[in-house]
Amino acid sequence: MNYPIWSLPAPGLLIAAVAILHVFISHFAVGGGLFLVLAERRARRTADEALLAYLERHSRFFILLTLVLGAITGVGIWFTIGLVHPKATSSLINTFVRSWAIEWTFFVTEIAAALVYYHGWKRLSPQTHVAVGWIYFGSAWLSLVVINGILSFMLTPGAWLETGSFWAGLANPTWWPSTLARTFAAIGLAGLYALLTAARLADQDLKARVARYAGTWIVSMAIALPLSIAWFLAAAQGAGVPAFEILGAPSGRAADAAAAILRGSPSGYPAALNAVRVVLAGSLLTLLLSLLIVYRRARGYGTVAAALVLACAFGAMGAGEWVREDLRKPYVLAGQVFVNGVRVPKPAAVPAQPDATADPFTVTSLRATGVLRAARWTRLPEPAADPVANMEAEGREVFRLLCRSCHTTDGYLAIRPLVAGKGTEALRTIIANLASPAGPGGDETSWDQPPARLRTWRGRRMPPFAGTDQERLALAFYLARLGGTPAELPGKQAATGPAQAYFDENCSACHGTGADFPIGGRGRTPAELHEMLGRLPEINEVMPPFEGPDDLRQALAEHLAKLP
Amino acid sequence: MVPQIPSFDPLPLPAPAWLLSALLILTFVLHLLSMNLLLGGTFIAVVARMRRGSETQQRLSRLVARALPVLVAATVTFGVAALLFLQVLYDRLFFTSAVLLAVPWFAVVVILIATYYAAYFASMRAKAGRVPVAALWSVAIGLAVVAFLYANVMGLMLRPAEFLVRARASASGLHLNLSDPTLVPRYLHVLLGAIAVSGLGIAVWGSILRRRDAAFGAWMSVHGVYWAAGTTILNFLPGFWWLVALPREALLALLGHDPLAALCFACGVLASLGALALLVPAAFAPDPRRLLYGAAGSLGLAVTLMVLVRDAARRITLAPTGFATTAWVVPRWGPVAVFAGLFVAAVVTVIWMVVTLARGAPALGNQDSGVGSQELEVGGRGSLQ
Numbered sequence A: 001m002n003y004p005i006w007s008l009p010a011p012g013l014l015i016a017a018v019a020i021l022h023v024f025i026s027h028f029a030v031g032g033g034l035f036l037v038l039a040e041r042r043a044r045r046t047a048d049e050a051l052l053a054y055l056e057r058h059s060r061f062f063i064l065l066t067l068v069l070g071a072i073t074g075v076g077i078w079f080t081i082g083l084v085h086p087k088a089t090s091s092l093i094n095t096f097v098r099s100w101a102i103e104w105t106f107f108v109t110e111i112a113a114a115l116v117y118y119h120g121w122k123r124l125s126p127q128t129h130v131a132v133g134w135i136y137f138g139s140a141w142l143s144l145v146v147i148n149g150i151l152s153f154m155l156t157p158g159a160w161l162e163t164g165s166f167w168a169g170l171a172n173p174t175w176w177p178s179t180l181a182r183t184f185a186a187i188g189l190a191g192l193y194a195l196l197t198a199a200r201l202a203d204q205d206l207k208a209r210v211a212r213y214a215g216t217w218i219v220s221m222a223i224a225l226p227l228s229i230a231w232f233l234a235a236a237q238g239a240g241v242p243a244f245e246i247l248g249a250p251s252g253r254a255a256d257a258a259a260a261i262l263r264g265s266p267s268g269y270p271a272a273l274n275a276v277r278v279v280l281a282g283s284l285l286t287l288l289l290s291l292l293i294v295y296r297r298a299r300g301y302g303t304v305a306a307a308l309v310l311a312c313a314f315g316a317m318g319a320g321e322w323v324r325e326d327l328r329k330p331y332v333l334a335g336q337v338f339v340n341g342v343r344v345p346k347p348a349a350v351p352a353q354p355d356a357t358a359d360p361f362t363v364t365s366l367r368a369t370g371v372l373r374a375a376r377w378t379r380l381p382e383p384a385a386d387p388v389a390n391m392e393a394e395g396r397e398v399f400r401l402l403c404r405s406c407h408t409t410d411g412y413l414a415i416r417p418l419v420a421g422k423g424t425e426a427l428r429t430i431i432a433n434l435a436s437p438a439g440p441g442g443d444e445t446s447w448d449q450p451p452a453r454l455r456t457w458r459g460r461r462m463p464p465f466a467g468t469d470q471e472r473l474a475l476a477f478y479l480a481r482l483g484g485t486p487a488e489l490p491g492k493q494a495a496t497g498p499a500q501a502y503f504d505e506n507c508s509a510c511h512g513t514g515a516d517f518p519i520g521g522r523g524r525t526p527a528e529l530h531e532m533l534g535r536l537p538e539i540n541e542v543m544p545p546f547e548g549p550d551d552l553r554q555a556l557a558e559h560l561a562k563l564p
Numbered sequence B: 001m002v003p004q005i006p007s008f009d010p011l012p013l014p015a016p017a018w019l020l021s022a023l024l025i026l027t028f029v030l031h032l033l034s035m036n037l038l039l040g041g042t043f044i045a046v047v048a049r050m051r052r053g054s055e056t057q058q059r060l061s062r063l064v065a066r067a068l069p070v071l072v073a074a075t076v077t078f079g080v081a082a083l084l085f086l087q088v089l090y091d092r093l094f095f096t097s098a099v100l101l102a103v104p105w106f107a108v109v110v111i112l113i114a115t116y117y118a119a120y121f122a123s124m125r126a127k128a129g130r131v132p133v134a135a136l137w138s139v140a141i142g143l144a145v146v147a148f149l150y151a152n153v154m155g156l157m158l159r160p161a162e163f164l165v166r167a168r169a170s171a172s173g174l175h176l177n178l179s180d181p182t183l184v185p186r187y188l189h190v191l192l193g194a195i196a197v198s199g200l201g202i203a204v205w206g207s208i209l210r211r212r213d214a215a216f217g218a219w220m221s222v223h224g225v226y227w228a229a230g231t232t233i234l235n236f237l238p239g240f241w242w243l244v245a246l247p248r249e250a251l252l253a254l255l256g257h258d259p260l261a262a263l264c265f266a267c268g269v270l271a272s273l274g275a276l277a278l279l280v281p282a283a284f285a286p287d288p289r290r291l292l293y294g295a296a297g298s299l300g301l302a303v304t305l306m307v308l309v310r311d312a313a314r315r316i317t318l319a320p321t322g323f324a325t326t327a328w329v330v331p332r333w334g335p336v337a338v339f340a341g342l343f344v345a346a347v348v349t350v351i352w353m354v355v356t357l358a359r360g361a362p363a364l365g366n367q368d369s370g371v372g373s374q375e376l377e378v379g380g381r382g383s384l385q
Helices: A011-045 A049-084 A086-119 A126-155 A166-170 A175-198 A204-238 A254-263 A270-296 A303-328 A363-369 A387-402 A424-432 A469-482 A498-506 A526-533 A550-562 B017-050 B055-089 B091-100 B102-127 B133-156 B160-169 B183-209 B214-234 B236-245 B248-257 B259-282 B289-321 B333-359 B369-374
Strands: A331-333 A435-438 A453-456
Touching: A011 A049, A011 A086, A011 A126, A011 A175, A011 A204, A011 A303, A049 A086, A049 A175, A049 A204, A049 B055, A049 B091, A049 B102, A086 A126, A086 A166, A086 A331, A086 B055, A086 B091, A086 B333, A126 A166, A126 A175, A126 A303, A126 A331, A126 B333, A166 B333, A175 A204, A175 A270, A175 A303, A204 A270, A254 A270, A270 A303, A387 A469, A424 A469, A424 A498, A498 A550, A526 A550, B017 B055, B017 B133, B017 B183, B017 B214, B017 B289, B055 B091, B055 B102, B055 B133, B055 B183, B055 B214, B091 B102, B091 B133, B091 B160, B102 B133, B133 B183, B160 B289, B183 B214, B183 B236, B183 B259, B183 B289, B214 B236, B214 B259, B214 B289, B236 B248, B248 B259, B248 B289, B259 B289
Parallel strands: none
Antiparallel strands: A435 A453
């Protein structure tokens, strides 16, 4: 909006691909450093020349993977988020340039130490070589600590929103638990990668020794990682992230989320649920296969088996990062910027800008001025004689400006199947209810105050619509056309009566023909349906209450009773 | 066309602009010097490798190839810092330019990964005694392409009047900044400058190696001087072309309208000429070390001054477009002090590690053993102690 948009199919997938690859290597860069230095110390203490020779070869693999692919994919994430979310990236850099500068000092030390360690096997004394290894690990871990501070800030900015304090932003509520989780992931990955490089050893005794040693690292991760993730989820929930609601439990209870993961849920974020399932399956397979190798086939396992274990771990870790990203939705910077670049009003703690004009890209500003007027890079064709074509073009452009950062038409997170069969009125209502601000207790508030929580339509974690009523109508019209609805301008449809109109507008998105939960009278009498309409949230907690006069409620009950 | 520039982020700068600018210039100079040694060194190594009849040329290509991974690491490390400070100061221009040229900009990452691996491959094969010419070509072409893509994105940044028309024409990100009159001279100037700096680097390296292998070290010095002097002379052409291709305001500023920028420019040109004046006698001197060190200092000064000139030209070019870095600054000195302390600690630690490694016993048994003490070494028959 403030920046041009790169029309890329599935921009989120591009970020995910680069980020997951980087994460899988960069955690090895931390844990692998500790593995090398501790294993070297152990080898030197026991005068194990064979182990030292293996470690030297392992260090070559280590630097080839971490210094090249690991480091450059790290730069790649920065490039990619800057292209897909330039506004959020710019804000993040502005807020955390000092963090990145601090992290850079660790990065420089880490890179230099890795090269000196690798080239120093035969040129440094054992003590100095081990010392360089410790310097490497220390700087690599501190680099993780700082970067994780920024990453966790994006999910739980904590007191930064009130105080604006740099340190409060860095040491945010999920910093410590996620740092601990990442540290144990790094330790486990060090063991898994060691299994891979040891797989080709011809010396079976050495191979078994390395595999057993690596096994202790993997088991450490298996025990400590789930605990630290549980701490992380609790901390996130405590900081206002509706983690369990996103996982399909509107009650916000962990037990309900666990049930939703096993059995599915009509609410929450489906991609996050699936990702959690992949995490669980991948982790279990990683652990079982590792234990099988370490305790049953330590002398005879091959590269394929070790690669299979790594592939399972890659799947689990990638899905884990996916879940973390989903927990943050619909924000890209929690409490500040939504995924489509729309801002929430400025945090109270950020000092007022002298002589500033109002930020044109907040929800409230955009609802007043309209996204088509505010966006600097609008691409609308010249108005045509046909009002249908004009409205569709307007809706298409609103979609491009507000929705394309996540949704494609037919590819990744395709919008067409989501709107198929839905009418303009139903979509207009859904769009209006995508997200609304709520206080800490869930009570509705206004966008003028930074929201403590977000209430989202069916827990789908969508950003609020940020445009005028006319733009909302145009978007709904465009989407309805995309979904196959005939090209009739709103207001020109045949008169249907108030009950049908209310149903189309408020109920058909979920309960209309072809929707997820089509409804019929099911033999109920109008009186029974009238009574049920009075307690919709009791029947299903994701249903909004009926908010209309009693004669409309009665008419709707009669309408529903007639449905087949 | 009225320049279309995104609006300010509603956030203050966390440190004064002068400090961020100083850090940008410092890290960019370090990046530029590393990049020059890398890019120019690779081109010299390619040419040397193709002179199959000359063993000295082959040795030179191996020597340079072995240093490539370290040079890539240094270039990337200093580059990310410079890019960080650039994004703070020029965020609205940089991100717009990058998004408009999204595909080439993202391609930098992919090409860099392939180039980095090619550099490691060349380095490892050089240790084994022979560098595949294809590997050196891959590195050279990869780096040249990355430099060209960078020149495009950094060039479009300075043309905000182009933003809107490009954004409306297409959102595919599949474009370059080829209509920029400064693109080609700027690129050629950087390319030739890189060869000049790396030629001088090879000459200095040769003068150090003379203690271990007098004949080869002397040859390297003279060879490096030829490259450095030749490309420095040639580089005045694209330099002049770049100058006249600059927007009128920037050209006039460098010619005297902006006294400070003009002074930097004049001193930069004089420093280049000074380097040249020291290089020519160095080719004939029996012990050229002092002349070469002087030339290196002079060329380093020229590079630094030209970075300052480039910064001034950027500022002057952007002035009529209405772009300015936000004047809203709310400095928080605590984190800045932590950064400063850690920076000093990092510099001390890195120097200690590199010096300790350089003092370590050189590996034996390599055909380049005469020069091995200055190389990063992992092979050989040294003991585990």
